[in-house]
Amino acid sequence: MRAEGQAGGYGLWMMLLAVLLGAVWPGWAAGQVIQRIEVEGTRGIEEETIRSFIGSKVGQELSREQVSEDIQAIFASGFVTDVRVEEEEVPGGLALTYIIAEKPLIQEVSFTGNAQIKQDDLEKLVELKAHAIFDPGKVQEAKARIEEEYQKKGLFLTEVVPEVEEVEPGRVRVIFHLHEYKKPQVKKIEIFGNEKISERKLHQAMQGVKESGAFTRKPYNREEMFRSLYFLDYYYKDHGFLDLKVASPERLLTPDLRQVYIGVGLEEGIQYRVGTITVTGDLLDPEAESKKNFALQEGEIFRQSQLQMDIQYLTDRYGEEGYALVDIDYQLDRHPEDAIVNLNYMIHKGKKVYFERIEMTGNDKTHDKVIRRELTISETQLYSSKELRRSQARVQRLGFFNSVEFIPRPGSADDRVNVDVVIKERPSGAFSAGAGYSTTEDFFFTAQYSQQNFLGQGLSLSLQTQISQRTQNYYVRFDDRYFLDSNWRFAVNLFSTEQRYLDFTSARRGGSLTVGRPIPHTEYVRTSLTYSLVQSNLENYAKSSSIYRRQPANTLIGSLTTQLERNALDNYLDPTKGSLLSAGVEVAGYNVFGGEQDFIKTILEAQYYQPIPKTRGTYLSGRVLLGLLDYQGGEDLLITERFFLGGIHSLRGYEYGSVGPVFVEDSEFETPIGGNKELVFNLDYVIPISKEMGLKFVAFYDIGNAFNDNEEIDLSNLRQDWGAGIRWMSPMGPLRFELGFPLDRREGERSEVFNFAIGTNF
Template sequence: MGESLLRNNAVPHGRVWISKGSKRMPPKILERGPFPQISEGLQEHLFTKGMGSAMEEKILLLDGRKIPSQGQESFSKLSQMMKRILLIFIFFFLLFSIGRAQEEKIFRVIILGNVKVEEGVVRGAVKSKEGGPFSADQVREDLKAIYGLGYFSDVQVDIKSTPQGKEVIFVVVEKPSIREIRIVGNQKIKLEDIKEKLTLAPRSILNLEKVKENEEQIRKLYFSKGYYGVRLEHRVEYLETNEAVVIFEITEGPKGYIKKILFKGNRKIKTSDLKKLMSTKQRNIFSLITKRGILDEDVLKNDIQLLHAYYIDHGFLEVKISEPKLDLGDPRRIRIEIEIDEGPQYRFGDIDFRGDVLTTREDLFRSIQIKRDEIYSTTAIRKDIQALIEKFANQGYAHVDITPHTTTDPKRHLVHLTFEIDKKKLVSYEKIEISGNTKTRDKVIRRELLVAEGELYNASQMNKSRDRLKRTGYFKEVEFTTSRGSTEEKVNLDIKVEEAPTGALSFGLGYSSIEKVVGTASISDRNLFGLGYHGVLKFTLGSISEEFRLSFTDPYFLGTRYSAGIDLYHENRDLDTYSYRITGGAIRGGKELSETLRADGAYKLERIKVHDVTEDASRYIKEQEGDRLTSSISIGLTMDTRNDYFNPTKGGRHNLTVENAGGILGGDNTFFKVTASTSWYFPLPWNLVLNLRGKAGLIESYGGKKTPIYEKFFVGGLYTIRGFEYGMAGPYDENKEPLGSEKMVVATSELIFPISREIGLRGAIFFDIGKGFDKWSDLTPLKMGVGVGIRWFSPLGPIHIDLGVNPNPKRGEKRRVFDFTVGTIY
């Protein structure tokens, strides 16, 4: 390699190096002369001090002698002339040398000193290539690049001139590699969980910055679990084999929670409203089973952004929210303080439209909700943009572009808004493609669509089609996307679905003084064979009753918009003074009259036998003994406007059903029966939902026959008046045997409130009032029940628990009745 690369820590001409901590990093690369006309000492002086300063020295002659002081004036002209000659000579010689250097090629690039780092990795960082032109500047950049790889503690370069060209030699000193990573002191968090957060790995090159980063990742992991008092230290043990052991020492400390979240400066927005926006929450009683109360700094940063967006959305365009102040003095009780400068509240000023209006401005104003002088809201702007897009998209302008332009008036605190409309071209559907349906047939999906290939694009009908598919219950997810067709005037509709488990295995338990413990089990499928058929097989077994029911429904019978179904059932019930058995079946049909209204009809034929009537049974029950045949037809109307079938918060469901038995239909029983029900849902503040329900029924026999006991209304118990046992809120005999009623009325008010959003737990407070009665004169006094309940979509399925209390129990009536049901999905 020639001369030593290091010479008393000086920079030798022709060689440079980088060493960690050096102030000359990266060093200046110098190319040796050769200059035989100038002494080596002068060359070094020239290259060290610079060409200009060297020639300004007054004490230097070519032969090394100093100018004598005597006769200096007479020698002045000669001296100046020699200086000029020397300058000119050096100038032209340097030009010649530089020209030669520029023409020189790189003969060879050599990498030395690498042991674990592959040579190809180093060469990949070097742009000076063999056979390419030599450039001192490029070698300097290569030196930086090699050091920047992070694998080396020292990098040097040696440049040698050979007859074939320049030989560039890079000499590297590798950093130690990591032999082992040790985690010490962890007890509350598993070692595997900590290792998942590490980016360091054994046999990798030691990088102290990465060690610090990994320490911070471990700290964040502990913080995310609530260990805010954790102390972390790292140390590195260096081995003689150029290896190192990285050790993270952990002192965990106690687990802590957020005790208080404080806001300062919020005068217009309530603290409670701000807290609702945040995912960061104070600890509560459910923190043991949820992550509520755990401080996650990343989540907290996102919460600050949400708060800022919320203020902007409420007109506070100049709001300033400070960084949260964390009080970790006691890691077990963390306080968070957020300071807010709300600033003035802005309102909407002038509102206008421009561009492809296509209609009158009055018509467009009817499509939007924003009004002048209302509080500025980005949400309101987005909603109105969507309303305008839908208005134009429903006319076939699928690519309409609505751009809001705003200007602010800081003096009057107004925001002027203009909607710019670019309708673009009319568009029609070219292809409708369906994917993701591994079970459900294509035709089952297509029959729910309100759009078809070849029709003009219609956003409203497309959204309704998506809602119809969701409402079937066949799919977890339904996604509609459009893509460009063969031309700009055509789009393809891509429908992507994710199949849901449509089969259900459920069981329920209840308790009453009549049945004691009753259990139910059912198996059902809403999408049988992937053809959209509905099938149910249900068994009920109690201490005094048993029931079997089989149902099958085709919602699109023979490919039409009509539904058809069949029911088969058998029921045995053993009561204190009598027993009865019902065996029968029904055929059903129906049709959707609109998006929310449906009509259904059914014909029922069943054989009923009342038997084992005891001697002390009431006269009415004794008259029911024997076999009877019921042949009836029923018609019903149902309107459903609920926003969610499982957890509705608004809308309602209403039903009216009329049934007639006997007469021209034949059979032994003759009666006319009417039932009506209504249920309304109202969203309230604080995520409360008010559910108001009502139910009424009337049955009258004709032809001189009495009403069958098994067709009457049994009021009391779950879904009627809670706090009463089954049928005990209506007529009963001296044996406390419910007799059913010919009339009934029930009203319910239920307030549903969230207990834990994280686990989907909700509570309910209810008030039921009503009665089962035979004569209108017996309507009063009404029966009442109050109580509390739990609604939980648990891992086992929906759980429904109610504890009803009868506030004014009569003799023989229970004061409290407890009911619950549990279901699961498979």
């Protein structure tokens, strides 16, 4: 006799039948002892695995309830499609044989027709493995997951057809046939139900899916569609529409399946204004004082962005006092009948928290001390969110790192917090060489070895050569901003330069020594003293020029420059935000500093960088430069120290040194002599091209001039230019390639000038 079962509803019926048979068949009578238990029909499954589901044991009396439970347990394992239990009388009792029919095993899982999703990615999605037990339900689940992934990529027309092929008895091959279709282009996005905000503004707010244009193809992407709906919802809430309802977008495909129309239905609801604002809980400041600093104010239209700003303000305010774990919740109480919403901030400040451990990660090259000396936080110090941000800004400002993150995490106790300083180093040292051609330099060759973070200790070392028809420059620079681990700066600069102007060559050879330090109790202000000893000479000029012939030859200049600088830029090498103010006075000679010439040169400079809101890294930058030279040398003008404008560091639409006063010779030939005063304004509009590569596009406008000894600075007599270019934050430092066009071109001046430079923006 036998009891048996089968998977599915039929299996349940068979298990019920087995119980009934046990109740009426004499062979299942109680009191008989089980003498032997056998398992038959296993191929891929270990016999012991099946036995583990059998509760009946040898030596026990036969129980029809237990045999029924055995059948149910074997089915529940998911390994079988059929179970039979047969009984045979043997001496002393009964022998039970559990005969099973295994589910087939998967021999192989394969895919056909997939071009948009890689095989490896599909295998991760389906979660079906070779040698696993075949389960039709899991095949359907895998199909759904594949369709979901194609939906995310905008390929919602893709068909997924699974096929199960028997390879041999007990083994199957699962094949997913994929019929991919190209992403349809978004032809039109229609918004319905908007009455108070124009569709044009809503389209601008929907960052994500965009309509295709005459020259642009915008493929449909489901994730981008949901992203657009998120921005649409945020835009409405940022304009007081707190009851907005947005329906799921509808899609309408064109008959050729190449384009899709998208419809978004919405119900705007009421536009709320702020009623009352209250602050409750653990207050650090009087409620009225806190409310004065809020962006949201009573009576104004409710804006989600201002709510977030106010929460951040409160978080920072409490963080400054050591409450790192402050919990700030809020409640909106809407009154649609009056179109107002009351806002209540609920604050639980928690315990004061102290810094426990500050650990650096990612600085494979840079020594910890280079980072730690920029920190204004320390271990055991009371937590301060303000000092945390300040420390992060100081480390980022070094210019050695692509990214800097300060990540707080729980410490060993609930009043302790650890900080991970996670940095990503940028290549700080490189050797590079190149050659090229420009309209100003003709053929040029440049080679440079630079280490902006030499030996990982924050030292700067640079050796540079630039040779062309107009220039022959050699530099060796060394700079240590924390000399001997102190706050003192020490720098050495050796150079030999020959710069070809329009009518002469300025040759300068010498060096300088700089010492400086921050001004105590200030954040960004430094002062420095630089002593320079330079041999200057005017060369390669036309002998017919009487003014050049009167200039001193091989004159020695010894000078001391006092510099006061406030540098609040976010990055020394590649700034995008902040300001720089600088004042320098160079005093030469006067029987104090050596040399053969006495003069005073003053340079005042201001730079400002302002990010453009709601853009991805675009910013404006501007510079104002004023130079004054006080030299009483009579006809000896000391031309090598005068101001000549033109070139990449002043007026980029004019040749190097071509803008400024001239001396009219007896032959009526105009000889450039430079000015003893200069004024320059620069304005740049910078758009990132690739953040990873450090590429940026720049459009610029310049205005300025140099003025003679007998002239005052005349704002109505300024030269102008405009242009565009590419900037690259390369491993050897910032590279600039810019093309300028004069706006008031005069006779003999070029219509465009190409500029190339290695170094910072101004």
